[in-house]
Amino acid sequence: MQTVNDPKIIVALDFASEASAFALVDRLDPAKCRLKVGKELFTRFGPQLVRSLQGRGFEVFLDLKFHDIPNTTSAAVAAAADLGVWMVNVHALGGERMMVACRERLDAYGADRPLLIAVTVLTSMGPEDLAGIGVAGTPEAQVSRLATLARNCGLDGVVCSAQEAPVLKAEQGADFVLVTPGIRPATAEKGDQQRVMTPSEALRAGSDYLVIGRPITRAPDPLAALEVIASEIEGF
Numbered sequence: 001m002q003t004v005n006d007p008k009i010i011v012a013l014d015f016a017s018e019a020s021a022f023a024l025v026d027r028l029d030p031a032k033c034r035l036k037v038g039k040e041l042f043t044r045f046g047p048q049l050v051r052s053l054q055g056r057g058f059e060v061f062l063d064l065k066f067h068d069i070p071n072t073t074s075a076a077v078a079a080a081a082d083l084g085v086w087m088v089n090v091h092a093l094g095g096e097r098m099m100v101a102c103r104e105r106l107d108a109y110g111a112d113r114p115l116l117i118a119v120t121v122l123t124s125m126g127p128e129d130l131a132g133i134g135v136a137g138t139p140e141a142q143v144s145r146l147a148t149l150a151r152n153c154g155l156d157g158v159v160c161s162a163q164e165a166p167v168l169k170a171e172q173g174a175d176f177v178l179v180t181p182g183i184r185p186a187t188a189e190k191g192d193q194q195r196v197m198t199p200s201e202a203l204r205a206g207s208d209y210l211v212i213g214r215p216i217t218r219a220p221d222p223l224a225a226l227e228v229i230a231s232e233i234e235g236f
Ligand SMILES: O=c1ccn([C@@H]2O[C@H](COP(=O)(O)O)[C@@H](O)[C@H]2O)c(=O)[nH]1
Pocket: 012, 014, 038, 119, 121, 122, 123, 124, 159, 160, 181, 182, 183, 191, 193, 211, 212, 213, 214, 215
């Protein structure tokens, strides 16, 4: 759940080795950022890696984007809760029964349960990608539809791009948490991301948390890159 000290930056630890991950982590301050463990790191190093990060004082967003039948997915989010993560996510495309099953399973954990959020439309996808999977309309319309579904299922928020944040805050309310990857400082490469915004634009648009990977982790000096981003958003 949210703590009094509520850092806005979530560093995406997309690394192939524990040594590379900890070379960065051991220079970071848990008061200034949270950490995201995704599919690559978790598949290689598992729950023990998450425990090591927590042992260093970091809150962890377990970004495994569960997408399966209700029984399987709700058991997976319960496993994440047992691991003591701060936030866990599922795909909104898993549908209403799946999301309700996950939320109900986490309700049993009381106030200490992880935040449960739903992935709407991946930030790497544009209109043509949606058309390619048979979804008509704009990413914004699809994000909006899935966010409404997630909120009606009692989820805490969604993963979306910061471009959709103004509409979602207006439609879903200020307390619905918006977690936004696709964050790119003005000079950074977009890479495979399509729906991007700079850190300060994203917070101004209504993002609650900025997920930032390569602009930090692949920078020549990751700590310096993080400091530049932190000073860009100071005061938000
Ligand atoms: O829609 C989504 C959902 C998750 N991600 C994840 O965020 C980071 C972004 O990393 P960058 O290097 O800053 O692009 C990455 O771990 C993704 O798996 C996302 O990008 N978009």
